[in-house]
Amino acid sequence: MEEAQRLLTVSVWKLYRCRVRRGGLRLHRSLQLSLLVRAARHRYLSARAAAGILPGPEITGAAESGATPGPEITGATIPVPELPAATESGATPGPEITGAAESGAIPVPEITGATESGAIPVPEITGPTESGATPAPGDPQCPNTPSADRPSNRTERKWGNPLRDCTGDHRNPPSGAPRSESPGVPGIPPGRPREDPPSPVNRDLPPTADPRSAPGPTNRDPPPASPGPPRSTGAPRAGQKRRSCGSAGPGRGPVPSKRARLEAEAPPVPPGPPGRCSGPPAAAFGFLVRAVGAC
């Protein structure tokens, strides 16, 4: 756990330095750092859960079937266990880390890889993986299976995504870019055969093609809450502030707390060999992560 925490600290600072270095964000470097951050974070949380500090989520489905916890692969159907505590608080269902609220631990915000579907592309360790890799012997079994998580994009909007913030403008080609023509050869998809069909040649799409990216690469605005009961428009009551909004539609519902949003994340794939369990308080680390995310 200590090793994982140290790696997390170092990696987050490296990610921050990546953003400010000359020449812009390097996509390859950012990807490598992000993968390591996810792996270290998962190891850290697993170690804390195993040490009894943070009780892990109830994974009834996986426990009964005896399936080895592993990452969720795009398109795979994995039963999602119940998370009553998360739903009661109104937070987006995510890993059950009730101890986090008490100790002040803040999991590392989702930086890359996680999608709304819950897919965690890499690294594949076990289960229906593409690589067929198996967990290293002695690796503590993480009770937090990715299938238990429904990662939200709120964290990504809050902290930004270094992959989307990299030097390329993923929505529009550079101004004055020549017309690129494909001679009919589709973009050769990477990786091993997967359940999803390979993506076609992907030219830069107009902004409207990706509505989620429309707000901007680092949208720190609070996520839109679910629509609540309708309320009448017009002048606010005395003593009440009136929030200006784009439309005079239904008012806002309860907004989940920041901590609940941060906790509602998918853990990364478990890494290799076991690490040592010890380290400084997680609250300080959580502060570091928040500081980097705000840059």
Next chain:
Amino acid sequence: MGAGLGGHKGVWGAWPWCLRTQPCSQAADIISTVEFNHTGELLATGDKGGRVVIFQREQESKNQPHRRGEYNVYSTFQSHEPEFDYLKSLEIEEKINKIRWLPQQNAAYFLLSTNDKTVKLWKVSERDKRPEGYNLKDEDGRLRDPSMITVLRVPVLRPMDLMVEATPRRVFANAHTYHINSISVNSDYETYMSADDLRINLWNFEITNQSFNIVDIKPANMEELTEVITAAEFHPHHCNTFVYSSSKGTIRLCDMRAAALHSSHFFEEPEDPSNRSFFSEIISSISDVKFSHSGRYIMTRDYLTVKVWDLNMENRPIETYQVHDYLRSKLCSLYENDCIFDKFECVWNGSDSVIMTGSYNNFFRMFDRNTKRDVTLEASRENSKPRAILKPRKVCVGGKRRKDEISVDSLDFSKKILHTAWHPSENIIAVAATNNLYIFQDKVN
């Protein structure tokens, strides 16, 4: 170790040619690429400051037999300048990422140089004559009064001091959203490709405002990105075939012909689960891929190994060479000092019997594929006296260290050899160590 590699009963001797001799290395002087041309007559280097320096081998003369074909500076020019992308508020580095020579077809030399965003075609030509005797202007270039011209004369070419001039003939810009990592000239000598992190474009040398996108691995949702392109190269003989490597340690052999659209070959070695760690993904990333001169093999370099693949066998490499396996236990430290992200290159010798790659402490390693012997040599000023013989080095991985060995903890990780080049037909190598260029030759007894 007296016997050399490559079938020669010789040893490696030093030509103490240093590109720069400043005691402290300037960041702009750090060599970022080295490349021999197709005949080996010219050697081009690019640095982080955007400059290209071309060395030319001297003709061997009977009067000075000891100066057997030494390399001297032939031309120096500023290839790329720092730019600023105002649209994205990003600075574009002038660092030369790659240089590739075109085959010589006339008296001039042509090469491609690229930074992160722009590829340029340069013409390097000599001028040793100048015209004299113009009618309308005098020798200073000033125009003459036409009314004062009474005699008509024919301009003649008179010899002058040799002048080498480099002129940009083509600029291929605005086609890459991400950072260009590779360029490769096709065997048809009419096209070339440029590869960035997510796309590969095919260019015609005559057309600068259009390119064909032949590979695109950018996902529709960037959050699903799992790998990037790290290197790409055309087959040396088949103009329709090229290969590209990825950060996941995979290699794709692609065929651009219409009938072979869906028949790309996928090379990947299964991962050893016992070696898995936090850093497995990082060290498995391929930093360089090279076709053999014969076109039958592919060589790849990741952080710890060099692998040789047969194009006809995809499931595993036919040869694996450990470059510096003693660093496997130091990965955490190497990660903290960013050395784990270093991108080492690898090269074949002319006969594809020996491969070479760099390491730390200014070490570079050669592996003889036939005899399975390997040697570690060091590029340093102290060990590179004129005509000195390079002494093989050895790293002590544990136990009692011998007198001439160096321990792993004593390695200087700031001295790294990332870029090397091998003469296409002779045993002459160029090794770039930070801001110094070393040229060594195999001395035949």
